[in-house]
Amino acid sequence: MNITEKILAHASGKNSVSPDDVVFADIDCAMVHDVSGPGVIKVFEKLEKHGIDTSKLWNPNKIWVAEDHFVPSAEKTSAANITKLEKFVTKYGITRHFKYGLGQYGICHTLSHEEGLVLPGQVYVGGDSHTNTTGALGAFACGLGHTDMAYVMLNGRIWFKVPETLLFKLNGELSDHVMAKDLILQIIGDIGTDGGAYNTMQFAGSGIDAMPVEERITLTNMTTEAGAKNGIIEADEKTRQYLIKHGAKPNDTVHADSDAEYVKVYEYDAVNLEPMVAKPFSPQNIAPARDLASVEINKAYIGSCTGAKMSDLEAAARIIKGHKVSIRTEVVPAAISILKKAMDRGLIQTFLDAGALIGSPTCGACCGAHMGVLGAEEVCVSTTNRNFPGRMGHIESQTYLASPLVAAASAITGRITDPRDLA
Amino acid sequence: MIGTVIKYDKDNIDTDVIIPGMYLKIHDYAELATHAMEGLDSDFHSKIKSGGSIIVAGKNFGCGSSREHAPIALSHSGIHAVLAVSFARIFYRNCVDGAFLLPIEIKSIDFASISDRDVLKIDIENNVVKNVTKNSEYKTRPFAPLIAKIIKAGGLFKFNLKDWDENDANSV
Numbered sequence: 001m002n003i004t005e006k007i008l009a010h011a012s013g014k015n016s017v018s019p020d021d022v023v024f025a026d027i028d029c030a031m032v033h034d035v036s037g038p039g040v041i042k043v044f045e046k047l048e049k050h051g052i053d054t055s056k057l058w059n060p061n062k063i064w065v066a067e068d069h070f071v072p073s074a075e076k077t078s079a080a081n082i083t084k085l086e087k088f089v090t091k092y093g094i095t096r097h098f099k100y101g102l103g104q105y106g107i108c109h110t111l112s113h114e115e116g117l118v119l120p121g122q123v124y125v126g127g128d129s130h131t132n133t134t135g136a137l138g139a140f141a142c143g144l145g146h147t148d149m150a151y152v153m154l155n156g157r158i159w160f161k162v163p164e165t166l167l168f169k170l171n172g173e174l175s176d177h178v179m180a181k182d183l184i185l186q187i188i189g190d191i192g193t194d195g196g197a198y199n200t201m202q203f204a205g206s207g208i209d210a211m212p213v214e215e216r217i218t219l220t221n222m223t224t225e226a227g228a229k230n231g232i233i234e235a236d237e238k239t240r241q242y243l244i245k246h247g248a249k250p251n252d253t254v255h256a257d258s259d260a261e262y263v264k265v266y267e268y269d270a271v272n273l274e275p276m277v278a279k280p281f282s283p284q285n286i287a288p289a290r291d292l293a294s295v296e297i298n299k300a301y302i303g304s305c306t307g308a309k310m311s312d313l314e315a316a317a318r319i320i321k322g323h324k325v326s327i328r329t330e331v332v333p334a335a336i337s338i339l340k341k342a343m344d345r346g347l348i349q350t351f352l353d354a355g356a357l358i359g360s361p362t363c364g365a366c367c368g369a370h371m372g373v374l375g376a377e378e379v380c381v382s383t384t385n386r387n388f389p390g391r392m393g394h395i396e397s398q399t400y401l402a403s404p405l406v407a408a409a410s411a412i413t414g415r416i417t418d419p420r421d422l423a
Numbered sequence: 424m425i426g427t428v429i430k431y432d433k434d435n436i437d438t439d440v441i442i443p444g445m446y447l448k449i450h451d452y453a454e455l456a457t458h459a460m461e462g463l464d465s466d467f468h469s470k471i472k473s474g475g476s477i478i479v480a481g482k483n484f485g486c487g488s489s490r491e492h493a494p495i496a497l498s499h500s501g502i503h504a505v506l507a508v509s510f511a512r513i514f515y516r517n518c519v520d521g522a523f524l525l526p527i528e529i530k531s532i533d534f535a536s537i538s539d540r541d542v543l544k545i546d547i548e549n550n551v552v553k554n555v556t557k558n559s560e561y562k563t564r565p566f567a568p569l570i571a572k573i574i575k576a577g578g579l580f581k582f583n584l585k586d587w588d589e590n591d592a593n594s595v
Binding site: 022024035036038039041042043047050052069070077078081127128129131143144145146147148150151159161193194197198227229282367368369373386388389390391395 | 434435437439440443444445447448449450462463482483486487488489490491492509511512513516517520521567568569578579580584587
């Protein structure tokens with residue numbers, strides 16, 4: 001068995017599972033946020049009307065709640081959702097609630113690793129499609145809707161069809177101007193937005209071994225854009241050290257059997273990769289950044305669970321240092337802990353000196369919710385993960401997805417810019 | 424189930440266009456329905472027939488965000504089923520587990536032959552869709568055994584785990 005199969009077999013009390021088996025797996029931990037949380041509350045209300053007992057959660061210590069999409073509230077519906085969520089947390093005794101403006105807070109998928117909430121080998125589900133992110137720690141991490149999350153919160157288990165695994169091997173270390181974002185855009189361009197549908201996308205090889213954990217997170221995060229059920233990377237010493245540093249006590253890691261099966265193996269040589277951009281209106285619509293040097297943009301957005309981790313801010317700051325941005329540039333760190341670190345290390349000063357805006361940690365404009373939503377005529381280079389029509393605002397607005405290096409270089413020039421071409 | 428087709432000759436219809444992000448704060452189902460397909464088709468609601476309508480689309484319908492608002496908005500607009508060449512996985516689960524609408528997989532060739540405003544009759548027991556307008560019939564992909572049971576029960580919460588025989592699992 002490969003690692004996803006091993007995790008699902010263990011979680012469903014079986015010696016072995018094979019692709020296409022359907023299992024009810026026990027859940028180790030679960031998350032909802034200020035969009036899926038109120039969605040779950042709505043499901044609970046419906047269940048109560050049908051006489052289904054919702055008085056107790058399966059385990060309030062294994063569920064955490066994040067406020068990240070519509071905070072700080074821009075209007076009264078969002079504010080009401082936050083109040084609703086607070087009452088829910090209190091009623092059920094949920095122990096971990098990352099409240100906006102109170103201690104640690106930020107994007108749910110960032111908190112899961114910043115706070116060391118998920119361990120290798122665990123089954124983690126969240127009410128958000130980018131829950132795949134956390135598979136970079138060697139867990140089975142998978143996004144679900146509101147009904148499924150309500151079921152998990154009451155029963156502690158859910159059904160899964162055991163996926164087939166696509167293995168993506170990166171041979172060799174990425175060069176300084178290439179990031180994990182470029183690799184995953186290249187992969188999505190190659191296999192398409194349904195190329196990983198219903199499958200696991202696993203990453204391995206010498207390039208992954210050499211890659212810092214935060215960069216690996218970009219890969220698993222965007223497996224969602226290829227339709228994957230989960231993205232996963234076998235935990236190693238780097239993962240262990242990362243988790244210890246973030247307050248977790250990592251357990252034994254799950255390793256694949258020597259005869260583990262992968263339905264398809266893709267090989268990428270780091271030496272052949274270059275800065276990539278996904279043009280509107282799909283993450284699979286890729287082109288080398290250099291080929292788009294004539295594309296004028298009027299906004300740069302450095303944010304989201306994909307593109308505003310500490311390593312992303314460091315990459316962007318490295319480019320921006322000593323320059324001025326020539327277009328509106330928003331930097332929205334993915335968690336308050338990251339914003340603090342970025343301040344301590346002088347990155348925030350660098351962004352401010354360049355003329356950029358610093359937003360407080362939230363999903364922000366990534367999902368078109370608030371804080372920098374795009375107007376009809378706006379063209380944005382963004383470190384986020386999706387660029388469907390209307391994703392970041394007006395249906396006619398355009399988003400070019402890119403790495404923090406490309407976004408930062410483009411913020412300086414006002415055109416899509418490969419960091420190597422920055423004078 | 425009988426319904427009139429609203430056809431989108433497109434692959435990868437994502438949940439951001441089915442229900443744009445700014446509406447995710449809304450959890451009133453009727454209100455969500457008023458914004459269904461806002462990112463793709465401003466005439467969507469005028470196309471819905473009172474007897475029920477069926478969306479027909481290409482590959483990877485419902486990709487992107489996990490928002491259950493998407494099947495909710497479609498279902499509460501009067502969409503009883505989506506026939507697509509393939510579905511994105513979370514959208515598919517949400518349709519079935521929440522019992523909002525039927526996600527039915529059809530062949531590309533049948534997708535091509537169905538026209539906007541055709542009247543279809545769906546028979547999930549026999550995995551057949553009858554095109555009443557064109558007087559033809561399409562074989563649909565059978566539901567996996569668990570999915571069929573959840574649909575029959577009326578959603579995941581009405582499904583009783585005791586009705587689940589794991590030996591069924593590999594029969595599709």
